[in-house]
Amino acid sequence: xxxxxxxxxxxxxxxxxxxxxxxxxxxxxxxxxxxxxxxxxxxxxxxxxxxxxxxxxxxxxxxxxxxxxxxxxxxxxxxxxxxxxxxxxxxxxxxxxxxxxxxxxxxxxxxxxxxxxxxxxxxxxxxxxxxxxxxxxxxxxxxxxxxxxxxxxxxxxxxxxxxxxxxxxxxxxxxxxxxxxxxxxxxxxxxxxxxxxxxxxxxxxxxxxxxxxxxxxxxxxxxxxxxxxxxxxxxxxxxxxxxxxxxxxxxxxxxxxxxxxxxxxxxxxxxxxxxxxxxxxxxxxxxxxxxxxxxxxxxxxxxxxxxxxxxxxxxxxxxxxxxxxxxxxxxxxxxxxxxxxxxxxxxxxxxxxxxxxxxxxxxxxxxxxxxxxxxxxxxxxxxxxxxxxxxxxxxxxxxxxxxxxxxxxxxxxxxxxxxxxxxxxxxxxxxxxxxx
Amino acid sequence: xxxxxxxxxxxxxxxxxxxxxxxxxxxxxxxxxxxxxxxxxxxxxxxxxxxxxxxxxxxxxxxxxxxxxxxxxxxxxxxxxxxxxxxxxxxxxxxxxxxxxxxxxxxxxxxxxxxxxxxxxxxxxxxxxxxxxxxxxxxxxxxxxxxxxxxxxxxxxxxxxxxxxxxxxxxxxxxxxxxxxxxxxxxxxxxxxxxxxxxxxxxxxxxxxxxxxxxxxxxxxxxxxxxxxxxxxxxxxxxxxxxxxxxxxxxxxxxxxxxxxxxxxxxxxxxxxxxxxxxxxxxxxxxxxxxxxxxxxxxxxxxxxxxxxxxxxxxxxxxxxxxxxxxxxxxxxxxxxxxxxxxxxxxxxxxxxxxxxxxxxxxxxxxxxxxxxxxxxxxxxxxxxxxxxxxxxxxxxxxxxxxxxxxxxxxxxxxxxxxxxxxxxxxxxxxxxxxxxxxxxxxxxxxxxxxxxxxxxxxxxxxx
Numbered sequence: 001x002x003x004x005x006x007x008x009x010x011x012x013x014x015x016x017x018x019x020x021x022x023x024x025x026x027x028x029x030x031x032x033x034x035x036x037x038x039x040x041x042x043x044x045x046x047x048x049x050x051x052x053x054x055x056x057x058x059x060x061x062x063x064x065x066x067x068x069x070x071x072x073x074x075x076x077x078x079x080x081x082x083x084x085x086x087x088x089x090x091x092x093x094x095x096x097x098x099x100x101x102x103x104x105x106x107x108x109x110x111x112x113x114x115x116x117x118x119x120x121x122x123x124x125x126x127x128x129x130x131x132x133x134x135x136x137x138x139x140x141x142x143x144x145x146x147x148x149x150x151x152x153x154x155x156x157x158x159x160x161x162x163x164x165x166x167x168x169x170x171x172x173x174x175x176x177x178x179x180x181x182x183x184x185x186x187x188x189x190x191x192x193x194x195x196x197x198x199x200x201x202x203x204x205x206x207x208x209x210x211x212x213x214x215x216x217x218x219x220x221x222x223x224x225x226x227x228x229x230x231x232x233x234x235x236x237x238x239x240x241x242x243x244x245x246x247x248x249x250x251x252x253x254x255x256x257x258x259x260x261x262x263x264x265x266x267x268x269x270x271x272x273x274x275x276x277x278x279x280x281x282x283x284x285x286x287x288x289x290x291x292x293x294x295x296x297x298x299x300x301x302x303x304x305x306x307x308x309x310x311x312x313x314x315x316x317x318x319x320x321x322x323x324x325x326x327x328x329x330x331x332x333x334x335x336x337x338x339x340x341x342x343x344x345x346x347x348x349x350x351x352x353x354x355x356x357x358x359x360x361x362x363x364x365x366x367x368x369x370x371x372x373x374x375x376x377x378x379x380x381x382x383x384x385x386x387x388x389x390x391x392x393x394x395x396x397x398x399x400x401x402x403x404x405x406x407x408x409x410x411x412x413x414x415x416x417x418x419x420x421x422x423x424x425x426x427x428x429x430x431x432x433x434x435x436x
Numbered sequence: 437x438x439x440x441x442x443x444x445x446x447x448x449x450x451x452x453x454x455x456x457x458x459x460x461x462x463x464x465x466x467x468x469x470x471x472x473x474x475x476x477x478x479x480x481x482x483x484x485x486x487x488x489x490x491x492x493x494x495x496x497x498x499x500x501x502x503x504x505x506x507x508x509x510x511x512x513x514x515x516x517x518x519x520x521x522x523x524x525x526x527x528x529x530x531x532x533x534x535x536x537x538x539x540x541x542x543x544x545x546x547x548x549x550x551x552x553x554x555x556x557x558x559x560x561x562x563x564x565x566x567x568x569x570x571x572x573x574x575x576x577x578x579x580x581x582x583x584x585x586x587x588x589x590x591x592x593x594x595x596x597x598x599x600x601x602x603x604x605x606x607x608x609x610x611x612x613x614x615x616x617x618x619x620x621x622x623x624x625x626x627x628x629x630x631x632x633x634x635x636x637x638x639x640x641x642x643x644x645x646x647x648x649x650x651x652x653x654x655x656x657x658x659x660x661x662x663x664x665x666x667x668x669x670x671x672x673x674x675x676x677x678x679x680x681x682x683x684x685x686x687x688x689x690x691x692x693x694x695x696x697x698x699x700x701x702x703x704x705x706x707x708x709x710x711x712x713x714x715x716x717x718x719x720x721x722x723x724x725x726x727x728x729x730x731x732x733x734x735x736x737x738x739x740x741x742x743x744x745x746x747x748x749x750x751x752x753x754x755x756x757x758x759x760x761x762x763x764x765x766x767x768x769x770x771x772x773x774x775x776x777x778x779x780x781x782x783x784x785x786x787x788x789x790x791x792x793x794x795x796x797x798x799x800x801x802x803x804x805x806x807x808x809x810x811x812x813x814x815x816x817x818x819x820x821x822x823x824x825x826x827x828x829x830x831x832x833x834x835x836x837x838x839x840x841x842x843x844x845x846x847x848x849x850x851x852x853x854x855x856x857x858x859x860x861x862x863x864x865x866x867x868x869x870x871x872x873x874x875x876x877x878x879x880x881x882x883x884x885x886x887x888x889x890x891x892x893x894x895x896x897x898x899x900x
Contacts, residue, residue, distance in 0.1 A: 002869075002870070003618055003622045004618060006872075006873035007618070007621060007622060007625060010625060010873060010876060010877065010880075013877070014445070014446060014450055014880075015450055017446050017884075018446045018447060018450055021446065021447075048482055049482055049483055051479075051480060051481060051482055054437075054478065054479040054480070054482070057443065058441060058443045061442050061443040061446075061447065062442055062443075062887075062888060062889070062890075065442060068888060071884070071885050071888040072888055072889055074885050075885045075886050075889060078882070078885060078886065079886070082641055082836065125648075125652065134652075
């Protein structure tokens with residue numbers, strides 16, 4: 001009888017969980033994991049034959065499992081507490097398939113994770129509460145990136161093209177045991193340099209950062225660099241461009257507070273939670289105004305801030321947008337266009353000391369015609385300023401190529417508005433239209 | 437699909453059990469079991485379902501042919517044709533790249549590799565079919581004249597993708613007449629939950645540490661760390677595979693089948709020979725019955741026979757020279773044990789146990805590193821390294837002490853130790869009887885929580 005009753009109870013419990021799944025509300029996005037959750041997959045010949053359909057159902061069950069967030073938190077706590085923990089310990093993080101879905105396209109005002117899928121596909125390690133992505137670049141793709149820059153330089157005579165690519169955090173793992181994991185960072189960047197023609201200038205970002213490797217160059221809980229890391233990239237760029245970089249003593253220093261970034265969201269590791277990052281920023285003393293635009297066209301421009309009030313990486317140029325135009329008080333006739341992924345945000349803010357206008361284009365979201373943008377607005381400097389995630393994948397390079405090289409120049413009827421007032425006018429006009 | 441996944445535990449298994457028990461007729465029960473088994477297989481590799489069906493029908497036809505001419509030369513011809521066709525399937529789908537690679541290497545040719553992805557479970561279901569053909573030929577089993585029943589034997593999901601390699605005679609009667617008794621279901625549930633715990637909690641935790649030592653720290657390992665890492669891999673592979681076998685046996689019981697054991701506390705062995713009587717026992721039985729004994733067993737050329745069996749065992753594991761090397765290593769170990777049989781008999785048990793463990797743990801390196809250069813470098817590191825021992829080793833040894841204690845506790849054959857002490861055995865059985873449901877729920881809860889962010893964590897033996 002005991003066996004019968006207990007077997008019955010176990011069966012009821014399992015069926016109870018199964019039933020709860022059907023009644024549980026299905027979600028599209030996980031706020032806690034900052035990613036899209038798997039939806040029921042579409043059944044087609046190809047998804048069936050490749051097995052993607054069935055794998056999709058498995059992912060759907062995992063992602064939509066009742067009380068997923070609570071179970072996930074519990075799972076991380078159990079994993080963490082399986083062993084005792086010590087100072088300076090190294091822990092490895094197994095990357096799960098589900099982590100590969102970022103929030104791209106859903107809300108570009110959030111810091112998207114999709115641009116560094118390649119970077120963390122090699123796994124991560126946690127050293128004393130700081131997460132380091134382990135992928136360290138690929139010299140095989142460097143020539144493809146360099147060729148794309150050469151092609152832009154050839155297509156845009158009179159515009160100076162720059163490569164200002166940053167290494168991954170794996171380049172600065174502060175432990176000799178794992179020093180070999182940073183192997184390809186430098187080689188990848190140098191291979192880019194070696195394949196550039198004379199029309200493209202190479203900013204040796206890594207060399208500059210190496211000289212300051214004992215400083216905090218990357219966040220520990222986030223996959224981005226710090227304002228300090230980005231500053232060294234700016235110095236490297238200034239050297240390549242022939243500027244004198246503005247010293248940080250001439251900027252306004254602010255300590256904003258502590259935060260947990262994207263890598264905490266991914267790992268949910270308690271040791272990472274115990275070591276939050278501090279957001280420190282350096283504001284150039286140049287007045288500027290910023291307007292952000294949608295993925296194409298120049299309607300619906302909205303004012304944004306060079307440094308928003310956010311305590312996190314989204315502080316820099318207010319986050320990732322398809323196009324941001326920064327107008328500064330500098331009058332020297334030079335205008336820059338920065339092609340970037342999210343790493344370019346912290347870099348672009350320093351450029352306000354050197355350019356009249358800066359067009360910041362996020363190649364992942366923008367559908368603007370880059371040739372038109374550059375020629376109509378008389379851009380003098382085209383800077384590819386980004387984290388290596390963007391330069392080590394043929395897919396992202398293809399996106400950058402598609403921005404301009406695969407599009408003919410077409411005279412734009414609407415030039416990018418230069419004043420916030422104009423932007424407000426556009427907004428007012430749109431509001432009127434929508435009211436009508 | 438894998439047993440250790442939420443979709444299997446909460447949807448596939450309950451659905452298959454409900455459908456199975458709602459139907460009274462055995463023919464329909466077998467149909468349901470087959471249907472769910474094919475769905476189970478499709479989950480991972482729908483494209484290879486056709487190969488599984490082809491192999492099943494092929495072996496069914498060959499067995500009928502063999503039985504029709506029983507006692508006549510045609511029967512032997514049918515057997516030879518069946519064996520050759522099965523081996524051809526295995527060679528084509530598992531070893532084609534390996535053969536092309538080696539042909540190009542030896543003859544300097546430039547044939548293109550076919551690049552066939554290994555069909556899931558092909559090594560297991562091919563050996564299952566071979567054992568069936570040989571047993572039918574020898575008259576150890578009756579031929580199965582019903583295709584449905586035959587396919588249930590070959591493709592039943594509890595043993596389909598990673599064994600155990602069940603002999604037809606073990607479940608011949610159960611295919612026609614079986615009943616899931618209360619005690620069978622009870623023990624099946626207990627066994628499944630135990631397997632889930634072994635895989636999800638122990639093997640998966642060990643795998644994180646294994647990756648850390650054997651991959652991430654590979655270039656900077658000290659000798660103690662190298663031994664620690666490879667010992668962890670020994671823990672991982674045992675709990676991964678025995679956990680899978682526990683789940684397979686438990687699932688079999690839920691459907692009324694009683695499979696033979698596949699593991700018997702192998703790390704308690706006192707010789708390499710003893711180890712392989714306790715490890716992956718169904719594969720050992722296959723090679724003993726169908727290769728070793730027909731070659732002459734221990735009556736003629738025993739040492740040669742041992743070596744051949746171990747080379748084949750190694751090659752069965754994968755299309756790579758390191759598996760052949762692994763087989764040759766154990767062939768040599770077994771031969772040495774045979775030659776030193778008398779002196780070994782009088783050596784202390786502790787010594788025998790220790791040398792066995794050292795050899796087994798060492799052999800895992802050959803299993804882990806498919807790349808020969810890496811393997812060579814790792815073996816050197818095991819005995820000499822310029823690197824000092826890092827804090828990681830001390831931290832992990834101390835930090836994971838409860839984990840190691842649990843793993844070791846599961847490796848000890850408590851039942852063998854207390855066989856003669858019936859009082860203790862009775863008491864422990866009694867306590868387990870009442871505690872089992874609670875233990876199951878704890879294991880199930882832990883499994884569910886740890887699987888929530890783990891959509892696919894295949895078993896190591898899936899790649900064989």
